[in-house]
Every structure is written in C-alpha cells, then in structure tokens.
Amino acid sequence: MGNFEVMNHPLIQHKLTIIRNKDCGTREFREVVNEIATLLAFEVSRDMPLEDIDVQTPEGVAHAKHLTGKKVAVVPILRAGIGMVDGILNLIPAAKVGHIGMYRDEKTFEPHEYFVKLPNDIDKRQIFVVDPMLATGGSAIMAVDALVKRGVPESNIKFVCLVAAPEGVKALQKVHPNIDIYSAALDDHLENGYIVPGLGDAGDRLFGTK
Numbered sequence: 387m388g389n390f391e392v393m394n395h396p397l398i399q400h401k402l403t404i405i406r407n408k409d410c411g412t413r414e415f416r417e418v419v420n421e422i423a424t425l426l427a428f429e430v431s432r433d434m435p436l437e438d439i440d441v442q443t444p445e446g447v448a449h450a451k452h453l454t455g456k457k458v459a460v461v462p463i464l465r466a467g468i469g470m471v472d473g474i475l476n477l478i479p480a481a482k483v484g485h486i487g488m489y490r491d492e493k494t495f496e497p498h499e500y501f502v503k504l505p506n507d508i509d510k511r512q513i514f515v516v517d518p519m520l521a522t523g524g525s526a527i528m529a530v531d532a533l534v535k536r537g538v539p540e541s542n543i544k545f546v547c548l549v550a551a552p553e554g555v556k557a558l559q560k561v562h563p564n565i566d567i568y569s570a571a572l573d574d575h576l577e578n579g580y581i582v583p584g585l586g587d588a589g590d591r592l593f594g595t596k
C-alpha cells in the first residue's frame with residue numbers, strides 16, 4: 387500500500403494560506419503555486435537513491451554522494467497541473483515533462499481525457515503526477531490509468547497535489563493502492579464537486595479564466 391502524506395512544513399502551510407484567500411490575484415496565485423511546488427518537490431524527493439562517488443576537490447578527494455536510480459518525469463494533469471511544473475523543475479531541471487489533458491464534466495464531474503503526450507521511456511522513469519486539486523479523484527485515477535496502460539508500474543508513480551479531499555484520497559487509493567500521494571493539505575469535504583474550504587477552481591485562478 388502506498389503512503390498518503392500531508393506536507394506540514396511551515397513554509398508550505400504559510401504559502402497555501404496565501405493562495406486560499408479569494409482576494410489573491412492571478413499573478414500572485416501563479417507565483418505562489420510554483421513556490422509551493424518547489425517545496426513539495428524537495429519533500430517528495432527525499433527517498434531518491436544516492437550512490438558513493440569520489441570527487442577531486444581543489445584540496446583532496448571527497449568521498450561524496452550523487453543521485454542514482456531512475457530518471458524523473460513530471461506529468462502535469464492539464465490545465466491546472468501546468469502551474470506546478472516550473473516549481474518542480476527548479477529542483478529537478480533534468481526531468482522530462484509529459485502531459486495528460488483532462489477536464490471534468492461540469493454536471494457529472496466525470497473526467498474526460500483529451501490529450502496524452504509522454505516521454506518514450508516513461509515506463510522506466512520515476513514519475514511525479516502533479517495537479518493542484520484531488521477532489522473526487524476521477525481525474526487522478528484516469529491519469530494514473532493512462533500511465534499504467536503504457537507499462538508504468540504503480541510503484542514508480544507519486545501523485546503530488548496542493549489540496550486533497552478525503553473522498554479523492556480514498557478513491558485514488560482504492561483503484562491504485564500502490565502509488566504514494568502527497569498533499570499540502572487534507573481538507574474537510576466535497577460540495578458540488580468542489581473541495582471545501584479548498585481554494586476554488588485552480589485552473590481558472592491560475593490562468594485567469596472563468
């Protein structure tokens with residue numbers, strides 16, 4: 387069974403409060419989402435494997451460490467997931483980026499896939515699927531389905547979001563029990579498909595649409 391973890395770092399919590407505020411405008415919202423994504427990337431990359439390496443410094447040889455293991459792919463769920471990509475690439479600049487386009491039906495909240503473009507070696511990468519909101523879980527489940535269908539083991543996938551609803555966490559864990567889920571917050575409940583208290587419509591707030 388994968389983990390579900392709320393990232394309680396004070397900087398993450400403080401910045402999340404900024405974007406929850408309904409008066410936070412598009413520019414600040416976008417900036418702070420990326421800042422939170424960078425902090426989340428720091429936290430979720432803690433278990434990246436290291437190996438020993440000797441490096442010649444100007445003064446001698448250091449018995450040091452460098453990253454080993456799988457290369458990384460960041461996979462945003464469009465649109466809102468795009469808002470987190472640059473923040474993650476700040477820390478993992480060599481990562482490749484795949485895109486999965488998904489929108490929720492306004493009435494039924496059922497997700498619909500409209501675009502998938504992934505690196506060719508996606509099945510060999512450590513994948514961070516990013517989307518600010520995990521509400522009913524439908525979009526996240528369908529995005530992970532799209533990866534698994536292309537040969538990605540669930541254990542290679544981490545789902546990273548800003549706000550999760552208990553309903554979404556439960557649904558995602560039920561269908562894809564082996565992925566790790568990380569969120570900056572676990573909110574109270576869903577109302578009409580929206581997370582309460584949440585932060586509203588993340589895509590609209592990031593891109594200034596309605």
Ligand SMILES: O=P(O)(O)OC[C@H]1O[C@H](OP(=O)(O)OP(=O)(O)O)[C@H](O)[C@@H]1O
Pocket residue numbers: 463464465466467488489490491495497517518519520521522523524525526554579587588589590
């Ligand atoms: O857990 P769920 O119930 O599936 O809801 C979460 C999804 O809803 C939002 O996307 P939306 O459909 O609004 O598309 P957008 O990102 O293009 O605005 C959000 O960005 C997630 O992808």
Ligand SMILES: O=c1cc[nH]c(=O)[nH]1
Pocket residue numbers: 466519521579580581582584585586587588589
């Ligand atoms: O609260 C929510 C739920 C789904 N998508 C959002 O952008 N916000």
Ligand SMILES: [Mg+2]
Pocket residue numbers: 466587588589590
């Ligand atoms: Mg939206």
